[in-house]
Amino acid sequence: MVEHQKIAVEPRSRPAMFDAFVDAVLSAGGEIVPVDEASALVWADPLAAADFPGIFAQGTNLEWIQLPYAGIETFSENLAAGYLWTCGKGVYADPVAEHVIALTLAGFRHLHTSIPAMTWPAQEGRNLLGAHVVIVGAGGITESLLRLLEPWNTTVTVVRRREVPVPGATRTVAFAEMHAAIAEADVVVIAAALTDRTRGMVNAEFLDAMPSSAWLVNVARGGHVVTVDLVDALRSGSIAGAALDVTDPEPLPDGHPLFTLFNCIITPHVGNTPEMGLPLITERVRRNVENWIAGEPLIGAVDLEAGY
Amino acid sequence: MVEHQKIAVEPRSRPAMFDAFVDAVLSAGGEIVPVDEASALVWADPLAAADFPGIFAQGTNLEWIQLPYAGIETFSENLAAGYLWTCGKGVYADPVAEHVIALTLAGFRHLHTSIPAMTWPAQEGRNLLGAHVVIVGAGGITESLLRLLEPWNTTVTVVRRREVPVPGATRTVAFAEMHAAIAEADVVVIAAALTDRTRGMVNAEFLDAMPSSAWLVNVARGGHVVTVDLVDALRSGSIAGAALDVTDPEPLPDGHPLFTLFNCIITPHVGNTPEMGLPLITERVRRNVENWIAGEPLIGAVDLEAGY
Numbered sequence: 001m002v003e004h005q006k007i008a009v010e011p012r013s014r015p016a017m018f019d020a021f022v023d024a025v026l027s028a029g030g031e032i033v034p035v036d037e038a039s040a041l042v043w044a045d046p047l048a049a050a051d052f053p054g055i056f057a058q059g060t061n062l063e064w065i066q067l068p069y070a071g072i073e074t075f076s077e078n079l080a081a082g083y084l085w086t087c088g089k090g091v092y093a094d095p096v097a098e099h100v101i102a103l104t105l106a107g108f109r110h111l112h113t114s115i116p117a118m119t120w121p122a123q124e125g126r127n128l129l130g131a132h133v134v135i136v137g138a139g140g141i142t143e144s145l146l147r148l149l150e151p152w153n154t155t156v157t158v159v160r161r162r163e164v165p166v167p168g169a170t171r172t173v174a175f176a177e178m179h180a181a182i183a184e185a186d187v188v189v190i191a192a193a194l195t196d197r198t199r200g201m202v203n204a205e206f207l208d209a210m211p212s213s214a215w216l217v218n219v220a221r222g223g224h225v226v227t228v229d230l231v232d233a234l235r236s237g238s239i240a241g242a243a244l245d246v247t248d249p250e251p252l253p254d255g256h257p258l259f260t261l262f263n264c265i266i267t268p269h270v271g272n273t274p275e276m277g278l279p280l281i282t283e284r285v286r287r288n289v290e291n292w293i294a295g296e297p298l299i300g301a302v303d304l305e306a307g308y
Numbered sequence: 309m310v311e312h313q314k315i316a317v318e319p320r321s322r323p324a325m326f327d328a329f330v331d332a333v334l335s336a337g338g339e340i341v342p343v344d345e346a347s348a349l350v351w352a353d354p355l356a357a358a359d360f361p362g363i364f365a366q367g368t369n370l371e372w373i374q375l376p377y378a379g380i381e382t383f384s385e386n387l388a389a390g391y392l393w394t395c396g397k398g399v400y401a402d403p404v405a406e407h408v409i410a411l412t413l414a415g416f417r418h419l420h421t422s423i424p425a426m427t428w429p430a431q432e433g434r435n436l437l438g439a440h441v442v443i444v445g446a447g448g449i450t451e452s453l454l455r456l457l458e459p460w461n462t463t464v465t466v467v468r469r470r471e472v473p474v475p476g477a478t479r480t481v482a483f484a485e486m487h488a489a490i491a492e493a494d495v496v497v498i499a500a501a502l503t504d505r506t507r508g509m510v511n512a513e514f515l516d517a518m519p520s521s522a523w524l525v526n527v528a529r530g531g532h533v534v535t536v537d538l539v540d541a542l543r544s545g546s547i548a549g550a551a552l553d554v555t556d557p558e559p560l561p562d563g564h565p566l567f568t569l570f571n572c573i574i575t576p577h578v579g580n581t582p583e584m585g586l587p588l589i590t591e592r593v594r595r596n597v598e599n600w601i602a603g604e605p606l607i608g609a610v611d612l613e614a615g616y
Contacts (some may be wrong), residue, residue, distance in 0.1 A: 098437050098460075102417040105410035114575045115414070115423045118567045120559035121576045127584060129406050146363045150456050151407075251428035259426045267422045276435060 001037070002061040004293045005030050008038035014045040016274075018070065020282040028289035038095075040064040040292060041051055042285055049074040057271065064298070068281055070140070070219055071193050072273075076307060084303040088293050090140030091284045096191075096219050096271035097144035103243035103265060104187050106129055112265050117190055126186075134185040135168040136178065137192030138166050139308075145189070157181045161197070179209040187215045191223065193308030194221040202226065207233040215241050219271045222248030227258070234261045245271045309347070310369040312601045313338050316346035318363050320393040322353040324582075325376065328590040346373040348600060350593055372606065373530065374596055376589055378448070379529060380610060381502050387612050397608040397616070398448030399592045404499075404527050404579035405452035411551035411573060412436055414494050415523040420549065420573050427580075434494075435463055442493040444486065444509075445500030445528065446474050449614075453497070465489045469505070487517040495523045495608035501616035502529040523549050527579045530556030533568070542569045553579045558570040 007030040009021045017087040021044045022032055023094065035041060035058045043052065046069045056062070056078060067075055079085055106112060108128055114121045130153050135142050140161035146156060146168035155211060158166045159181055163174040173181050175197070182188050188210060193197045202216065202225040216239055227248050233239050241263035250269065258264045272280075288298045302308065317329045325614035327593050329352045330340055340578065341347060351360065353378045353495040364370070375383055375395040387393055414420060416436055422429045428610060443450050446468035454464060459501045466474045467489055471482040481489050483505070484573060490496050496518060500506045510524065510533040518524065524547055535556050541547045549571035566572045578587075596606045610616065 043466035078412070094437055095435055098413070098435060099417060099433075102419065105406070106414060106419055106423070109407060109578065110411040110574065111410065111414055111419060111573070111575070112423055115420055115573055117574070118564045121574070123576050123581055125407075125578045125581050125584070127403055127406060129402055147459050150459055152512055254427045265419070266425070266429070267419070268415065268431050270417065270431050270433045273431055273433050276433070308610050 001063075002037065003041050004295070006033045006038050006230060007031065007040045007042060007289060008033055008059065009044050010035060010043045011043075011045050011048050011051050013048050013051070017278060017281075018044045018233070020278055021285050024282045024286035027291050028286045029293050030289045035059040036061070037087045038062060040066065040289075042066045042289075043068055043248055047072075048251070049078075052078050064292060067302075072196060072302060072308065073221070073223075079302065079304050081272070081304060082102070084298065085304070086288060086298050086300045087302050087308075088281050089300040089302075090143075092145040092272035092277050093140030094274075095276045095280075096141045097148050099245060099267070099271040100141070100145055100189055100217055101128070101148060103111040103217045103245065103267070104133075104189070104215065106265055107187070107217075107241045107243050111119075112262060113287060130188075131155075131186040132184055133187055133189060134159065134182050135169075135189045135191055136198075137161075137190065138164075138172070139191065139193065141191040141219065142166065143168075145191070159183075179206065182206065182210050182214075185210060185214050187217055190216070190218040190224050192220055192224065193306075194223050197225050197308045200226050202227040202230065203234065207239055210239050211282070213240050214239055215239070215243060217243045219245045222246040222250045231257045231261070234258075234263050237263075240267070243267075245269055254264045309371075309480070309483055310345065312347050312603070314338070314341045314346050315348045315350060315597060315600075316341055316343040316367065317352050318343060319351075319353050319356050319359050321356050321359070325586060325589075326352040329593050332594035333597050336594045337601050338597045342347045343367040343545055344369070346370060348597075349376065350374045350597075351376055354382075357386075360386050372600060374593060375610075379502060381505075381529070381531075382616065384615060386492045389570065389612060391551065392606065392611040393424075393612070394596060394606050394608045395397055395610050395616075396589050396592060397610075398451075399588045400580035400585050401448030401452040403584045403588075404449045405456050407553060407575070407579035408449070408497055408499070408525055408527055409436070409456060410515065411525045411527070411553065411575070412441075412497070414524065414573055415495070415549045415551050417523075420570060427604055436495075439463075439490055439494040439495060440465070442467065442490050443477075443497045443499055444468075444506075445498065446472075446480070447501065449499040449527065450474065451476075453499070465493075487514065490514065490518050490522075493518060494523050495525055498526040498528045499531050500523070500528055501614075502530065502531050503615045507531050508534050510538065512537040512540065515547055518547050521548050523547070523551060525551045527553045530554040530558045539565045539569070542571050545571075551575075553577055 550574040
């Protein structure tokens with residue numbers, strides 16, 4: 001068994017992240033070593049999942065692997081048992097929750113019609129104050145969003161895998177009751193992990209269950225939504241609008257219908273931008289390396305069975 | 309002296325408001341009478357200020373006049389001494405504060421570029437979380453905004469006429485220090501009453517004092533801003549952008565430069581829409597009539613000297 005302070009940071013394809021993580025490991029008392037000498041691997045490029053198996057295979061002494069993003073579906077093939085896997089769960093929750101409020105207010109306050117207007121727009125809008133917010137998912141984003149919404153006098157229903165009450169939510173229901181819950185929503189926020197259970201859950205049936213006055217906000221993963229069904233719902237007006245920070249496919253190709261629908265707001269996966277996120281994940285790496293060396297529990301452990 | 313329960317509601321040019329105010333007076337225990345028999349006049353059309361002098365002149369027994377809007381500059385010629393004047397001060401504060409957050413986040417999260425985009429936009433944006441917010445004005449909107457911002461970990465500087473600390477603000481400064489305060493802002497929110505002192509205060513000098521990264525948000529009155537100076541600042545990039553719910557002139561004429569500048573977001577005076585506002589001002593009327601009949605102090609008294 002290798003000493004815990006011996007830690008590898010790989011790959012080097014994203015220099016700003018690599019440099020920040022190396023500094024974090026050093027400032028936490030770690031020592032940077034090649035993968036084959038390391039007790040732990042800190043992965044420093046979320047977009048380089050394809051390079052992971054080759055580098056991971058060299059790590060014959062590895063016990064712990066830190067992944068950089070909150071959503072780890074691109075790494076899911078690699079999550080071998082017998083290792084401790086941690087990810088960025090919860091790290092980016094605050095900026096993403098902020099973006100949920102930006103997108104919801106953009107829809108409710110008709111910025112999708114006012115911003116492109118070249119003439120004095122119609123006086124329309126509705127309030128988030130006092131609205132009914134349904135959040136699908138009960139992770140870090142939901143926790144942050146509940147905190148930010150606290151002064152808004154909203155009713156918040158959280159839909160989650162298990163019916164364990166979420167602190168701060170008005171009520172918590174299990175996935176089986178999702179369609180009943182969203183039928184009363186002013187806005188439905190998708191903030192769940194992408195798993196076999198949630199992939200494609202926002203389909204025609206889901207969209208039909210929403211009131212025609214409600215907005216859909218997705219800050220999780222594009223794969224939660226069946227895009228063709230959403231396009232139909234936006235065209236027919238069976239929902240009021242959609243504000244999507246993630247899409248399927250992503251990035252959306254030029255000319256995609258979602259770009260042209262007036263009641264669809266697209267942002268380019270910026271709930272957490274690299275500039276917002278790097279200091280947040282770097283601090284997580286630093287704390288986890290500190291805990292690892294001290295033999296204390298790590299933050300953001302992946303549940304291999306649940307897949308997040 | 310006429311009994312306090314005798315109250316006139318005029319004019320009838322805005323039937324939804326007239327009907328709502330009549331119901332409010334009745335439900336508060338009042339009796340609807342013609343203006344010449346009334347102790348009080350509840351004015352039921354904010355856009356009919358021109359009709360006010362004629363109707364007011366008939367009210368030989370009037371002691372109290374309730375005006376419908378928070379901003380009363382169109383009535384300022386009529387505010388005779390010797391009467392108790394009340395207005396909608398504070399009534400619309402919550403929805404307007406909500407709109408401040410909608411507009412600020414729209415700018416910070418680059419919705420002004422993402423919403424009109426027909427191709428995957430650039431990944432840009434910054435956080436309101438932790439930002440420095442400077443609010444000019446210390447009335448109801450500021451109070452509501454401070455409450456809504458409470459979980460956002462912002463630094464809030466309030467600029468007001470007198471240097472009396474505003475509860476919940478990080479610091480309060482007097483108008484004399486305004487340019488120093490806005491020099492450190494991420495966003496400058498105009499939430500002041502329009503008076504001789506504040507008219508045109510957002511001029512070239514003010515805009516030069518703001519950092520080039522900062523947004524201007526105006527939810528108060530268009531007259532606070534020297535529009536040509538703002539157009540120059542937006543064109544030169546001496547500020548990052550402006551989000552305006554009020555303009556000068558208002559409505560903006562077609563083809564106005566503010567419509568064409570990409571870094572200017574225009575909404576059509578919807579901080580509080582008629583639909584949002586009518587129940588709020590109706591409840592204010594009901595409470596004030598109740599207090600008037602009971603001989604208790606009224607809410608929203610106008611300070612004739614200050615002009616709001």
